[in-house]
Amino acid sequence: MAIIDITEQFFAQTLEDDDIVFVDFWAAWCGPCRAFAPTYAAAADRHPDVTFAKVDTEAEQALAAAANITSIPTLMAFKDKTLVFSQPGALNAMGLEEVIQAVKNLDMDPLRIEAAHQHA
Numbered sequence: 001m002a003i004i005d006i007t008e009q010f011f012a013q014t015l016e017d018d019d020i021v022f023v024d025f026w027a028a029w030c031g032p033c034r035a036f037a038p039t040y041a042a043a044a045d046r047h048p049d050v051t052f053a054k055v056d057t058e059a060e061q062a063l064a065a066a067a068n069i070t071s072i073p074t075l076m077a078f079k080d081k082t083l084v085f086s087q088p089g090a091l092n093a094m095g096l097e098e099v100i101q102a103v104k105n106l107d108m109d110p111l112r113i114e115a116a117h118q119h120a
Helices: 008-017 031-046 061-066 093-105 109-119
Strands: 020-026 051-056 074-079 082-088
Touching: 008 051, 008 061, 020 031, 020 093, 031 051, 031 093, 074 093, 082 093, 082 109
Parallel strands: 020 051
Antiparallel strands: 020 074, 074 082
16 A cells, blocks of 8 residues: 555544545655655555555645644554554664554554543
8 A cells, every 4th residue: 555645634634534644744854764764665555455655744834733743753653533642763674564563453442441531
């Protein structure tokens, strides 16, 4: 699956439409971001059931600020519209694969129950 470039306008809709969304916050001037890009693209090819998106923090400064991005690259993962992973720094291929599998295998029911208790 291709990596999509995501903007503030379509961020919420992407989370709404897709079960699992990985978002790479990056910038063209960032060396670690450029180094991580092929690893991220290869993972996107291996996992067509997952949406892989990129946010250019230079072009989407408001979205980066809303996501509290203070260091790039930062990788976030959402499952069922819920942020379940956020980590700055580039992962190697094995580390990224481990995160993808963990998110796929994550049972969201305990998180939903906990969220319901916190809102009560």
